[in-house]
Amino acid sequence: MMDMMSRSDLEAALREIGKTRYHSNHPFQMMLQEGRLSRDQVQAWALNRYYYQSMIPVKDSFILARLGTVEMRQEWRERIIDHDGSPEERGGIVKWVALTDGVGLDRDYVMSGEGILPGTRFAVDAYVHFVRERSLLEAIASSLTELFSPNVIGIRTKGMLEHYDFISRETLAYFDKRPVQAKRDSDFALNYCLENATTPKEQLAVIDALKFKCQVLWAQLDALMHAYVEPGNLPFDAWKPGTMLASQPSQAAE
Numbered sequence: 001m002m003d004m005m006s007r008s009d010l011e012a013a014l015r016e017i018g019k020t021r022y023h024s025n026h027p028f029q030m031m032l033q034e035g036r037l038s039r040d041q042v043q044a045w046a047l048n049r050y051y052y053q054s055m056i057p058v059k060d061s062f063i064l065a066r067l068g069t070v071e072m073r074q075e076w077r078e079r080i081i082d083h084d085g086s087p088e089e090r091g092g093i094v095k096w097v098a099l100t101d102g103v104g105l106d107r108d109y110v111m112s113g114e115g116i117l118p119g120t121r122f123a124v125d126a127y128v129h130f131v132r133e134r135s136l137l138e139a140i141a142s143s144l145t146e147l148f149s150p151n152v153i154g155i156r157t158k159g160m161l162e163h164y165d166f167i168s169r170e171t172l173a174y175f176d177k178r179p180v181q182a183k184r185d186s187d188f189a190l191n192y193c194l195e196n197a198t199t200p201k202e203q204l205a206v207i208d209a210l211k212f213k214c215q216v217l218w219a220q221l222d223a224l225m226h227a228y229v230e231p232g233n234l235p236f237d238a239w240k241p242g243t244m245l246a247s248q249p250s251q252a253a254e
């Protein structure tokens with residue numbers, strides 16, 4: 001059994017997991033940010049990630065229901081509003097649809113989830129199941145990948161704007177607010193985990209929850225690499241490049 005770590009050692013261990021296991025290290029992410037993907041492959045990424053986006057507020061609703069104080073629920077419900085939107089502001093899901101519109105995909109098809117890869121479905125569903133089945137501490141810890149997302153979002157957005165002529169700033173508007181939201185959310189979650197992991201066993205559980213979540217993200221990019229970069233691996237029901245394109249090119253795509 002691992003010894004009890006100091007608060008700062010636990011934080012350092014969590015940050016080390018990000019350095020080594022976060023999807024910023026994945027070859028598909030490298031190709032995306034370096035302009036080495038075709039338009040079809042960028043469309044496949046946008047289509048599959050829609051499913052992740054659509055399930056984020058579902059997983060946060062499961063966490064919300066388990067929080068025992070008004071203050072915790074007030075904090076956590078911001079995440080749901082960020083994705084589902086409010087009368088004042090478009091939510092992340094709608095903004096993601098603007099992204100799939102912008103890369104030229106048929107909106108109803110994207111939102112139906114029909115063309116997603118098996119690996120996308122299983123990875124995302126595993127994340128939702130994890131937050132339902134594990135302890136509240138582990139459920140909160142599994143969101144800690146967001147400590148690392150501002151960095152990868154900055155690199156990805158810059159790279160995509162530079163390298164792909166079919167990508168505009170409006171298409172990527174989803175990412176404008178994410179770094180600020182992710183910092184707010186992950187600062188809160190990190191503080192919660194550092195406060196509430198009070199035994200070596202709980203500290204290990206926090207570490208393992210973050211490793212698990214890195215695998216959820218990694219598996220989604222593995223699935224894209226296998227199906228859309230390496231030839232001959234397209235599953236039967238998966239979206240086929242060149243199909244389900246938007247009939248009217250959206251403004252962003254022109």
Ligand SMILES: O=C(O)c1cc(C(=O)O)c2c(n1)C(=O)C(=O)c1cc(C(=O)O)[nH]c1-2
Nearest residue numbers: 056092142143144145146149152153178217
């Ligand atoms: O673009 C990215 O690389 C990235 C990564 C992550 C993440 O690390 O899980 C999230 C997001 N984006 C994101 O947009 C988002 O809303 C989000 C919510 C969560 C979560 O686990 O609650 N992660 C992420």
